[in-house]
Amino acid sequence: xxxxxxxxxxxxAIVAQWxxxxxxxxxxxxxxxxxFWQTPMPLKAIQDGIWQGYGVILHNYCCDPAGANYQRAWxxxxxxxxxxxxxxxxxxxxxxxxxxxxxxNLQTRLTKEPLTHPRTLWAFAFQTARNQAIDLNRRRxxxxxxxxxxxxxxxxxxxxxxxxxxxxxNSPHQIEQAAGEAISRQQLLTFFERLLPTRLQYQVAxxxxxxxxxxxxxxxxxxxxxxxxxxxxxxxVETLRNLPPESKRDLLAILxxxxxxxx
Amino acid sequence: MMMLLxxxxxxxxxxxxxLPPAGACRHSQAMLPLFVTDELSGRIVDRLYPDLANHLxxxxxxxxEYADLSWWLAEAFKVAHEP
Numbered sequence: 001x002x003x004x005x006x007x008x009x010x011x012x013a014i015v016a017q018w019x020x021x022x023x024x025x026x027x028x029x030x031x032x033x034x035x036f037w038q039t040p041m042p043l044k045a046i047q048d049g050i051w052q053g054y055g056v057i058l059h060n061y062c063c064d065p066a067g068a069n070y071q072r073a074w075x076x077x078x079x080x081x082x083x084x085x086x087x088x089x090x091x092x093x094x095x096x097x098x099x100x101x102x103x104x105n106l107q108t109r110l111t112k113e114p115l116t117h118p119r120t121l122w123a124f125a126f127q128t129a130r131n132q133a134i135d136l137n138r139r140r141x142x143x144x145x146x147x148x149x150x151x152x153x154x155x156x157x158x159x160x161x162x163x164x165x166x167x168x169x170n171s172p173h174q175i176e177q178a179a180g181e182a183i184s185r186q187q188l189l190t191f192f193e194r195l196l197p198t199r200l201q202y203q204v205a206x207x208x209x210x211x212x213x214x215x216x217x218x219x220x221x222x223x224x225x226x227x228x229x230x231x232x233x234x235x236x237v238e239t240l241r242n243l244p245p246e247s248k249r250d251l252l253a254i255l256x257x258x259x260x261x262x263x
Numbered sequence: 264m265m266m267l268l269x270x271x272x273x274x275x276x277x278x279x280x281x282l283p284p285a286g287a288c289r290h291s292q293a294m295l296p297l298f299v300t301d302e303l304s305g306r307i308v309d310r311l312y313p314d315l316a317n318h319l320x321x322x323x324x325x326x327x328e329y330a331d332l333s334w335w336l337a338e339a340f341k342v343a344h345e346p
Contacts, residue, residue: 048304051340084339115296123296126335130328188273209273214309216302226302227333230319237276237320248277255270 003042011037011046018050024076026069027057052119059118063110078103081125088133098136102129185210187254195247196236204232276320291318291325299332303340 006014015029035056036049061073081102085095105128115124192205203222207213213221215229222229243251294315302308309316319326 044305047340052300052304080339084335087335087338117297117300120296120300122339123300123332123336126332126339127292127296127328130331130335209276212272214307216305216307216309225333225337226305226308227299227330227337230302230316230333231326231330234320234326240273240276243277251273251277255274 003044005040005042006046007040008033008037011041014043014046015050018047019054022080024054024058026061026073026076027054032057051122055121056118059110059115059121062107062121063114065111074103074107077106077121077125080122081129084126085129090133094133094136098129098132101132101136105132184254191251191254195239195243201232201236201239204229205236208233208236287318288322288325291315291322292328295325295329295332299329299336302333303336 012029012033015033019025019027019029019032032050032053035053036046041049058073058077061067061069062077064070078099082095082099085099086092088095090098102125106125109128115121188210189206192202196202196205200222204218207218207221208215215233216226218224218229219226240251294312298308298312298315301311319329
């Protein structure tokens with residue numbers, strides 16, 4: 001069943017409520033609605049339009065130091081970020097420190113170069129705050145160790161874990177050969193059932209690998225969020241890559257329907 | 264990138280091992296705000312940004328950052344679920 005479509009007056013009412021609840025003062029409901037309104041739309045599309053549309057407005061004011069709304073824009077971003085940070089573990093003092101440093105970084109960044117996609121302002125602010133939280137934790141760890149020596153920079157690349165991964169036993173030629181053969185859905189269902197520890201993983205594996213659905217398409221079917229499905233999918237992929245050689249051979253044989261693949 | 268057929272997806276999942284290309288994590292992290300924003304608003308990000316979607320399957324550090332940002336953004340705006 002699809003969500004009911006809401007008309008323009010209903011949309012305006014939702015936008016007005018949202019602006020009031022967040023104390024967002026840099027747009028009125030009509031202005032903000034104009035950013036995304038096209039035709040009657042479901043509630044979720046309106047909500048997405050509101051926060052992304054206001055993100056664009058806020059971003060543009062934050063990038064304009066000469067503008068009349070510059071101070072207000074940074075005040076709103078600051079208030080919002082601090083409110084979100086309090087949802088995380090840590091002391092109020094930590095949150096305050098992270099918020100202040102994040103805002104300085106954001107201000108420096110936005111003054112230097114506006115975001116390519118202004119609607120991502122909120123996610124970008126989160127990412128900046130997350131990096132600050134990691135930095136703060138690193139500095140404290142360093143201080144605790146009583147060392148002046150800098151800890152290694154936070155290199156996100158996870159090469160170590162990649163190096164630990166086992167390489168596939170089969171040659172590319174054999175994989176291609178397997179791909180060329182007919183797939184046995186029933187065999188794969190049985191294989192997934194045997195391999196995957198939870199019902200959710202099984203369902204996601206079937207929908208993604210056999211029915212060709214993406215996480216955003218699977219999520220509503222299972223009553224989950226897309227990112228939750230993506231994380232389940234990643235665990236399945238990890239399980240597949242770490243299969244014992246024997247199971248990997250079984251799977252490739254199913255994929256190729258060809259006993260020679262395993263040899 | 265072309266869309267993979269179902270069995271190709273499985274084979275790719277088994278075959279893609281080894282180091283991600285140099286700079287892949289930095290590029291992914293620069294793209295993450297766009298990826299999570301679009302995903303939360305229901306866009307099929309696996310088709311819009313297939314390289315990043317694939318990278319997230321392979322890289323635990325970027326996946327953790329993705330999970331944090333997605334959770335945080337969803338919490339912040341409490342987006343309604345489609346039935």
